[in-house]
Amino acid sequence: MGFVESQERIDDRLDHDGSLAEVEEEIIDPAPYGEERKAALRPFASATIPRGLAEPVVETTTQPRTALWRRLVLPLMLAAALLAPAPAALAEDGDDGSVPSDRFGRLFPDLPPASEPSDALTDAIAKLGTPGGPLDAKDALDRGPIDLIAVPSLSDNNPNNPKHTAGTTFLGQFVDHDLTRDAGSPLGVPTEPGSIENLRTPSFDLDSVYGEGPSRSSELYEPTDRVKLRVERVEEDGFEDLPRRSDDSAIVGDDRNDENLVIAGLHAAFLKFHNHAVDVVREQGTRNPHQVFERARQLTRWHYQWVVLHEFLPQIVGQKRVDQALKLRKFFHPETPFIPVEFQSAAYRFGHSQVRPSYRANLAGDNGGPFFAFIFDPSQFGKPDPDDLTGGSRAPRRFIGWQTFFDFGDGEMRPNKRIDTKISTPLFQLPVGTLPGGRGPASLAHRNLLRGLTWSLPSGQRIASQMGARALSPSDLSELAGYGLGLERATPLWYYILKEAQVTEDGLRLGPVGGGIVAEVFVGLLELDESSYLNQNGWRPTLPSQQRGEFTMVDFLRFAGVDPASRGQ
Ligand code: HEM
Numbered sequence: 001m002g003f004v005e006s007q008e009r010i011d012d013r014l015d016h017d018g019s020l021a022e023v024e025e026e027i028i029d030p031a032p033y034g035e036e037r038k039a040a041l042r043p044f045a046s047a048t049i050p051r052g053l054a055e056p057v058v059e060t061t062t063q064p065r066t067a068l069w070r071r072l073v074l075p076l077m078l079a080a081a082l083l084a085p086a087p088a089a090l091a092e093d094g095d096d097g098s099v100p101s102d103r104f105g106r107l108f109p110d111l112p113p114a115s116e117p118s119d120a121l122t123d124a125i126a127k128l129g130t131p132g133g134p135l136d137a138k139d140a141l142d143r144g145p146i147d148l149i150a151v152p153s154l155s156d157n158n159p160n161n162p163k164h165t166a167g168t169t170f171l172g173q174f175v176d177h178d179l180t181r182d183a184g185s186p187l188g189v190p191t192e193p194g195s196i197e198n199l200r201t202p203s204f205d206l207d208s209v210y211g212e213g214p215s216r217s218s219e220l221y222e223p224t225d226r227v228k229l230r231v232e233r234v235e236e237d238g239f240e241d242l243p244r245r246s247d248d249s250a251i252v253g254d255d256r257n258d259e260n261l262v263i264a265g266l267h268a269a270f271l272k273f274h275n276h277a278v279d280v281v282r283e284q285g286t287r288n289p290h291q292v293f294e295r296a297r298q299l300t301r302w303h304y305q306w307v308v309l310h311e312f313l314p315q316i317v318g319q320k321r322v323d324q325a326l327k328l329r330k331f332f333h334p335e336t337p338f339i340p341v342e343f344q345s346a347a348y349r350f351g352h353s354q355v356r357p358s359y360r361a362n363l364a365g366d367n368g369g370p371f372f373a374f375i376f377d378p379s380q381f382g383k384p385d386p387d388d389l390t391g392g393s394r395a396p397r398r399f400i401g402w403q404t405f406f407d408f409g410d411g412e413m414r415p416n417k418r419i420d421t422k423i424s425t426p427l428f429q430l431p432v433g434t435l436p437g438g439r440g441p442a443s444l445a446h447r448n449l450l451r452g453l454t455w456s457l458p459s460g461q462r463i464a465s466q467m468g469a470r471a472l473s474p475s476d477l478s479e480l481a482g483y484g485l486g487l488e489r490a491t492p493l494w495y496y497i498l499k500e501a502q503v504t505e506d507g508l509r510l511g512p513v514g515g516g517i518v519a520e521v522f523v524g525l526l527e528l529d530e531s532s533y534l535n536q537n538g539w540r541p542t543l544p545s546q547q548r549g550e551f552t553m554v555d556f557l558r559f560a561g562v563d564p565a566s567r568g569q
Pocket of ligand 1: 172183259343350354430436
């Protein structure tokens with residue numbers, strides 16, 4: 001009953017705020033994809049280097065960042081704006097120093113790069129990120145995927161995080177793919193963020209799921225019921241799978257959501273969640289297809305955003321930092337939302353440290369037994385039903401039993417890894433199809449450090465000082481002293497953020513710099529999005545949940561119908 005009342009309130013709002021008109025347009029408008037959207041739907045390897053971006057990148061006038069610009073030009077522009085009769089004069093994209101939403105920008109534009117580029121620095125980064133190097137957790141892969149979960153001593157160098165369930169990692173990866181996709185910055189080559197397109201919208205709007213809506217992304221929708229998203233099955237009476245082409249590549253709004261089996265399963269859960277929301281909206285009596293679609297998408301987005309702000313974000317940054325960011329954002333307050341490179345290439349890549357070397361994908365799907373596997377195993381690449389968890393293939397055992405990943409209270413949940421400078425070994429040899437540009441290095445740690453060079457990111461210590469946080473001391477980072485480059489005093493941001501979590505929070509959550517950046521960007525993106533649930537006058541979850549008015553990931557999976565009880569396993 002509560003749901004019905006709340007739904008009526010949502011419906012009222014929808015009828016008055018014009019969003020239905022937008023959906024009608026969306027369904028009627030036959031315009032094809034923009035080129036960049038098409039690129040985002042192509043397989044990984046071809047998706048990320050649009051024409052022209054392999055050329056040297058020139059700084060654009062829409063993204064000025066130098067201290068000089070801020071000191072001299074900005075005050076003049078502000079003075080001119082005060083004198084000008086029309087206040088809208090500065091509102092053009094970028095003219096007011098704002099970053100266009102389809103570009104990357106900076107959170108700390110006045111801070112210098114951590115180090116000047118040099119061969120010695122590139123060598124040091126390669127050594128840090130190489131397989132078997134200091135960042136490699138050196139998991140005992142020869143012991144197999146089961147022992148790496150079941151034998152505690154094998155986790156000594158890559159400790160578990162008892163505060164996070166294994167699914168936290170993949171929800172984090174899913175969120176990443178909702179917010180940000182670098183259109184092809186050159187790896188390790190200094191580049192202005194404003195010159196590179198972000199192929200995702202910088203908001204929690206699930207464009208990775210909905211694409212551009214039923215009309216423009218028609219391949220994502222059911223041909224016979226176009227307000228529903230296409231879902232397929234692993235076999236005729238099997239569990240859900242992403243819709244796939246004849247070569248098994250996924251037909252989804254962002255092909256990275258088929259990079260591994262767990263994120264593919266999560267994407268499929270979102271498809272099913274939306275379709276169930278459609279059923280609920282229809283049961284309420286709504287018949288107009290445009291209204292049905294818009295209301296179901298709204299319900300899906302708002303419940304997802306609720307989970308992100310109330311469950312996921314507190315887990316990764318701590319409730320205090322969430323509250324602080326809600327009270328006052330000190331560093332991220334743009335007029336229009338955008339993704340800062342400090343977040344995109346460093347702080348929010350903390351999640352790479354949470355990935356386990358192996359998982360139990362389901363409990364009874366592998367000929368009646370559990371399906372254990374490494375996240376990636378190069379010996380399996382290219383096989384039709386590989387013994388690892390690479391995405392891009394369909395087979396009866398390739399679905400997710402969610403009780404391993406989130407806590408359904410049945411004792412089956414397993415933890416993920418702590419946030420620290422130990423990265424699980426399989427991430428040092430990624431499948432080539434998952435690499436932007438389809439080229440090496442195949443070590444994710446190496447790539448993350450190179451992206452820091454791409455954006456000339458400031459050091460962790462400088463950002464700490466700018467944020468008023470206590471910086472790590474050189475002795476906390478003494479392992480970096482041996483490179484002779486002062487990295488223990490001016491540390492690459494991604495490395496710093498991992499070390500900060502390890503030293504200040506025992507690896508259970510992010511520390512002040514990493515947590516501060518992630519909290520402000522998440523809260524900022526939600527607050528800057530007029531259609532987010534935060535801007536709807538105290539909206540609370542309306543769909544069925546364990547606790548009325550709350551909504552958790554477990555509730556989400558139940559509503560999607562992919563929980564253990566719905567599966568019978
Ligand atoms: C098995 C798990 C994962 C794999 C294999 C993976 C792999 C990758 C790869 C290959 C890239 C591109 C690297 C580059 O060339 O710069 C990337 C980028 C990224 N990853 Fe992950 N990732 C995983 C999980 C996560 C998680 C859990 C998070 C956060 C919680 C995360 C956050 C990011 C972000 C923010 C980017 C930049 C995206 C962009 O704007 O293009 N990843 N990841």
